[in-house]
Amino acid sequence: MSATLARDETRAFGPRRLWICLNGIVWRESLRFLHQRERFVSALVRPLVWLFIFAAGFRQTLGVSIIPPYDTYVLYEVYITPGLMAMIQLFNGMQSSLSMVYDREMGSMRMLLVSPAPRWFLLTAKLIAGVTVSILQVYTFLVIAYFWEITPPSWWNYLTVLPALMLSGLMMGAFGMLLSSLIKQLENFAGVMNFVIFPMFFASSALYPLWRVQEGSPWLALVCKLNPFTYAVELTRFAFYGQFEPISFVVVVGCTIAFLAAAIWAYDPSRGILMRKGS
């Protein structure tokens, strides 16, 4: 019996083990998401309310003229669809940061962090798991939008948008992870909703083109231009129409790297985010 329960040599943690580890984290996050039906439904209802009610209501008042990537006049609901896709990812990124605060309080974060895989890898894997879930949400939303007759120019574009969703999901997830390192306790999360999610969403190009904002308030337009969320929206919008928008790409990639590096820094064992509670 003795040889079976403990052994002297450990497995070297090479690329194969890391791959197993990453898969396990993504698998667990997806299972958890499927078990939380309410979370799935609310993640879907939110953008649908915007699409079916808000956009339909504003259809007459807010016409959108021809701006790239559109080559014709578009209905307002068509315009805001990419913004709503990005909104799903924004909420999801914040939700996974909420789950990190929760995990930290409940101990499952400690489970994760006693893995022999490097900590930066574990945090990145957790991030990728969250992005996978957000992409599932976006595609479910697109299926419903399809029946509302909101479709990209070609079937092919359902694929071209995928890399953009991955990138913008990573950016939002990394931002959420950074926020989670700054939040001491779960209760503070309501503040994040009010002071982070809503301003980010409204002060962006998700609901109205920037040139229109510029006409109304140059000051607000500047805020929108400084908001990384705007670039996630535009990257998604162009990709949904089979086009590549280099500036958005650079901003999104740059912000992802910066947010993730800061989050990994904050979660470093010697830095003490995790010791705040003292337990």
Added chain:
Amino acid sequence: MSADVDALTVEHVTHAYGARVALDDVSFAVAPSSFCVLLGLNGAGKSTLFSVITHLYAARSGRVRIFGHDVARESGPALARLGVVFQSRTLDPDLSVEQNLAYHGALQGMTRGERRERQKILLERVGLADRARDKARHLSGGQMRRIEIARALLHQPKLVLLDEPTAGLDIKSRADILSIVRDLARDDGVGVLWTTHLVDEIRAEDHVVVLHKGKLRGDDSCAAIVAQSGAAGIGEAFTKLTGAPALAGEIEA
């Protein structure tokens, strides 16, 4: 690994939260294949020490080694040799027992085949082989603990840490868990660090480390600590060493 390397070495570990000193120059070692009790009341610094050993965060100063591997500098090889049962429940209640074990196996980089083989042995060992497909939320507190012990052993660690594993359990569950873990140290060559505030979980031959208000107050076999302090039992010895009353559960360990 040569036999003379300790399973766990804690060397001059000091840690503070702001001005509050939680650990003050704590040093001790746990030998392979031994059952070591870390005894201290709530607030003694046990949880802080636990967090430092598991590399949740780094101590302000001092060093922790697991089979010679520095937890801060070589955390991969150190953590690969370590199994942990945390004080708070860390099974995912919505997942089945098997799914919980699969997640942990993946975190340890185990293939499905490796994990299944180990899972079979371990669930039998903790007497829950027939519960693999049940959701964790349908288990009793004692059963969850036993699953957590099986999980901690999944990757065949040579050192196992348990943070107050009997907290909140009934008498029979406590005794069952204690006996499973004692067998591990005796039969399987696993070094065990068992954290508790209850003196009745200690046997005369156990290695006991007494921690009080962040300071080490005793580090020897239970029998030696009792003899040195001139007390009648470990409970009285604890009181003499710390000035605080010892707590007992209600089991014969």
